Amino acid sequence: MTDTPRIAIDAMGGDAGVSVTTEGAARALKLDPRLKFLMVGDEAAIAAALAMHPALKAASDVLHAPEVIAGTDKPSQAIRRAKTTSMGLAIDAVKQGHADAALSAGNTGALMAMSKLALRTLPGIDRPALAALLPTLGDNDLVMLDLGANTECDANNLVEFAVMGAAYARIVMGLERPRVRLLNIGEEELKGTDEVKEAAALLRDAPYLPLSFDGNIEADRLGRGEADVIVSDGFTGNVALKSVEGTARFITDLLRRAFTSSFRSKAGFLLSRPAFHMLKTHLDPNNHNGAVFLGLNGIVVKSHGGADAGGVANAIGVAAKLARSSIARRIADDLARFHAHHPASAAAK
Amino acid sequence: MTDTPRIAIDAMGGDAGVSVTTEGAARALKLDPRLKFLMVGDEAAIAAALAMHPALKAASDVLHAPEVIAGTDKPSQAIRRAKTTSMGLAIDAVKQGHADAALSAGNTGALMAMSKLALRTLPGIDRPALAALLPTLGDNDLVMLDLGANTECDANNLVEFAVMGAAYARIVMGLERPRVRLLNIGEEELKGTDEVKEAAALLRDAPYLPLSFDGNIEADRLGRGEADVIVSDGFTGNVALKSVEGTARFITDLLRRAFTSSFRSKAGFLLSRPAFHMLKTHLDPNNHNGAVFLGLNGIVVKSHGGADAGGVANAIGVAAKLARSSIARRIADDLARFHAHHPASAAAK
Numbered sequence: 001m002t003d004t005p006r007i008a009i010d011a012m013g014g015d016a017g018v019s020v021t022t023e024g025a026a027r028a029l030k031l032d033p034r035l036k037f038l039m040v041g042d043e044a045a046i047a048a049a050l051a052m053h054p055a056l057k058a059a060s061d062v063l064h065a066p067e068v069i070a071g072t073d074k075p076s077q078a079i080r081r082a083k084t085t086s087m088g089l090a091i092d093a094v095k096q097g098h099a100d101a102a103l104s105a106g107n108t109g110a111l112m113a114m115s116k117l118a119l120r121t122l123p124g125i126d127r128p129a130l131a132a133l134l135p136t137l138g139d140n141d142l143v144m145l146d147l148g149a150n151t152e153c154d155a156n157n158l159v160e161f162a163v164m165g166a167a168y169a170r171i172v173m174g175l176e177r178p179r180v181r182l183l184n185i186g187e188e189e190l191k192g193t194d195e196v197k198e199a200a201a202l203l204r205d206a207p208y209l210p211l212s213f214d215g216n217i218e219a220d221r222l223g224r225g226e227a228d229v230i231v232s233d234g235f236t237g238n239v240a241l242k243s244v245e246g247t248a249r250f251i252t253d254l255l256r257r258a259f260t261s262s263f264r265s266k267a268g269f270l271l272s273r274p275a276f277h278m279l280k281t282h283l284d285p286n287n288h289n290g291a292v293f294l295g296l297n298g299i300v301v302k303s304h305g306g307a308d309a310g311g312v313a314n315a316i317g318v319a320a321k322l323a324r325s326s327i328a329r330r331i332a333d334d335l336a337r338f339h340a341h342h343p344a345s346a347a348a349k
Numbered sequence: 350m351t352d353t354p355r356i357a358i359d360a361m362g363g364d365a366g367v368s369v370t371t372e373g374a375a376r377a378l379k380l381d382p383r384l385k386f387l388m389v390g391d392e393a394a395i396a397a398a399l400a401m402h403p404a405l406k407a408a409s410d411v412l413h414a415p416e417v418i419a420g421t422d423k424p425s426q427a428i429r430r431a432k433t434t435s436m437g438l439a440i441d442a443v444k445q446g447h448a449d450a451a452l453s454a455g456n457t458g459a460l461m462a463m464s465k466l467a468l469r470t471l472p473g474i475d476r477p478a479l480a481a482l483l484p485t486l487g488d489n490d491l492v493m494l495d496l497g498a499n500t501e502c503d504a505n506n507l508v509e510f511a512v513m514g515a516a517y518a519r520i521v522m523g524l525e526r527p528r529v530r531l532l533n534i535g536e537e538e539l540k541g542t543d544e545v546k547e548a549a550a551l552l553r554d555a556p557y558l559p560l561s562f563d564g565n566i567e568a569d570r571l572g573r574g575e576a577d578v579i580v581s582d583g584f585t586g587n588v589a590l591k592s593v594e595g596t597a598r599f600i601t602d603l604l605r606r607a608f609t610s611s612f613r614s615k616a617g618f619l620l621s622r623p624a625f626h627m628l629k630t631h632l633d634p635n636n637h638n639g640a641v642f643l644g645l646n647g648i649v650v651k652s653h654g655g656a657d658a659g660g661v662a663n664a665i666g667v668a669a670k671l672a673r674s675s676i677a678r679r680i681a682d683d684l685a686r687f688h689a690h691h692p693a694s695a696a697a698k
Contacts (some may be wrong), residue, residue: 239532243567
């Protein structure tokens with residue numbers, strides 16, 4: 001926990017590479033002048049990019065990494081290159097205490113595997129989870145996890161995700177008792193898999209946790225503002241998130257097609273451009289960029305591979321907020337309380 | 350297989366009840382004058398509704414059912430009332446050969462349980478699945494299954510769903526070799542659960558099936574027209590479908606909010622009303638109403654509870670199309686071929 005966090009940036013990650021990551025960092029610094037950076041990657045490329053951002057250059061150190069993890073690299077290949085790649089060295093900087101958080105827009109599976117190996121999980125955590133913020137029609141965003149780190153999960157994993165997601169919601173949204181729900185195919189208690197039913201029973205029985213467990217939620221209510229944290233296994237969460245993203249893009253494409261179908265429609269589009277701008281702002285994934293690996297001894301944020309400079313700046317903001325918090329201690333404390341009530345699940349660790 | 354199919358309609362099912370189901374049947378009859386109906390439910394209410402539709406009345410028989418399955422009834426309760434409820438008697442009419450298909454807009458779980466008990470599964474089928482048509486940006490609709498009938502599925506179940514979905518796509522869309530894909534969290538072969546990976550291996554190894562297995566598909570590509578049939582377990586499929594529905598509604602709500610935010614936006618909206626109409630038509634679930642329980646000895650179609658008369662007419666059209674086909678024989682033949690190559694999976698039945 002620090003007030004002047006230093007963020008290690010995998011400068012080479014993402015579809016657009018070093019120009020977008022430095023531009024994003026420069027924007028983040030303008031919004032939050034106390035930030036420091038460790039730019040990790042090809043020294044010459046970073047130096048050239050920093051030359052265009054004097055303020056960022058003054059706030060940054062550079063760590064040379066000769067290699068880059070490719071999008072096609074398997075996690076098992078990636079972990080063998082932890083000491084030579086920009087992603088590996090950014091994570092290592094967190095491990096060594098040279099940075100307070102790491103950020104990468106590279107290969108998600110590799111980032112997860114390298115982070116888990118280097119930073120290890122928090123006491124009491126079986127598996128880390130990938131959490132992201134999604135827009136809702138309510139007052140707050142929504143924390144969703146796991147979004148793909150764990151294909152299959154048991155009831156205890158889901159409880160851990162609930163605790164981690166609630167800690168994250170308390171920090172990023174300032175809520176005291178976030179409303180937590182389990183993603184399910186019906187609201188009734190008897191619906192769903194055994195794992196989900198058992199997790200619901202465990203959470204109902206844990207009023208001492210700093211969260212309000214509100215039962216199941218169906219996927220058509222995701223964005224209605226009825227929950228602050230939605231928990232699922234990584235397979236289901238990934239499918240739900242991608243269904244949402246795909247549908248948003250599908251409708252945008254239909255709208256574009258509809259609005260270019262006639263002169264009258266085009267004129268209508270021009271007239272209502274501010275309305276479309278509002279819609280676009282609300283749906284733009286860059287405004288919600290920055291997924292977090294929760295449950296590790298250290299902060300690792302995943303920026304979207306296609307994020308623009310504004311998106312990178314948002315993700316850096318998430319990393320800084322977490323670095324200024326004591327999320328690891330909060331999660332560990334909450335889980336210790338849970339395990340004190342469930343000695344069997346604690347002993348299994 | 351008949352050219353003048355008789356559809357047993359649970360006239361009492363759905364949020365709006367008998368007035369919408371009869372109005373829907375009347376519309377379907379107008380489009381397809383060779384249809385016959387067996388209207389099942391409260392005799393007096395049906396008689397009153399039919400009085401407003403003389404042509405439908407002439408094409409219909411009425412079967413009195415004193416009771417109705419409620420939306421809150423558990424499947425286990427519902428099956429005990431198969432002989433007294435409109436839903437139960439509509440299914441029974443198919444079993445007895447008095448109708449070629451049953452249609453209900455009532456409780457999905459009850460409809461599934463009652464249909465399975467009364468009609469039994471086809472030879473070689475372990476579990477029936479719920480399939481629906483979804484709109485895409487491509488030339489054809491998309492068949493998705495399972496949408497919630499089976500919470501947990503093994504690899505053989507997924508293969509059966511692929512065979513059933515392909516047979517359905519051949520019939521409703523007239524395709525020769527539908528492109529089948531498994532819903533997964535990545536396109537690569539090593540992604541996903543053991544069940545999905547094993548199902549992929551089985552399908553890759555079955556070129557004799559009348560389908561083209563094209564591997565995995567991610568949920569953000571659902572509506573892009575890249576597959577004719579998408580297969581998943583019922584938990585994942587239900588979450589994906591509801592995420593799509595919820596996001597479509599979310600964006601529609603945002604658009605409404607945006608377009609009423611200023612006079613200028615309102616004027617733009619009025620000017621581009623034809624474009625919005627096009628969008629609405631494409632997304633309107635009534636235009637894709639009629640989910641099918643595949644794998645039973647008989648045709649059962651589920652109409653959406655909130656469908657309007659046009660939606661009911663669409664669902665009746667689906668039922669009629671299936672009644673005129675030999676879907677049961679096609680599915681049984683295809684599965685027999687699969688089991689001939691996999692004696693172990695056949696022996697397990």
